[in-house]
Amino acid sequence: MNDAEKLSRFRHDLSNPLSALLAETQLLLLNEAQIDPETLTGLREIEALAIRMRSMLREL
Numbered sequence: 001m002n003d004a005e006k007l008s009r010f011r012h013d014l015s016n017p018l019s020a021l022l023a024e025t026q027l028l029l030l031n032e033a034q035i036d037p038e039t040l041t042g043l044r045e046i047e048a049l050a051i052r053m054r055s056m057l058r059e060l
Contacts, residue, residue, distance in 0.1 A: 011057050018057070022050040 001009075025047045032040055 011060055
């Protein structure tokens with residue numbers, strides 16, 4: 001396997017669980033009126049970091 005193939009596999013292997021994490025976080029945020037402020041802050045941070053990681057993976 002050459003470097004390009006390794007990088008492609010790496011991106012793919014990280015993208016799948018990252019997409020699931022982002023989707024679950026965004027689903028939870030749909031009910032933000034029912035979430036306590038501390039949890040809401042944490043969920044928003046998870047969402048922002050997941051979006052940042054997805055962007056970084058796309059730039060590889």
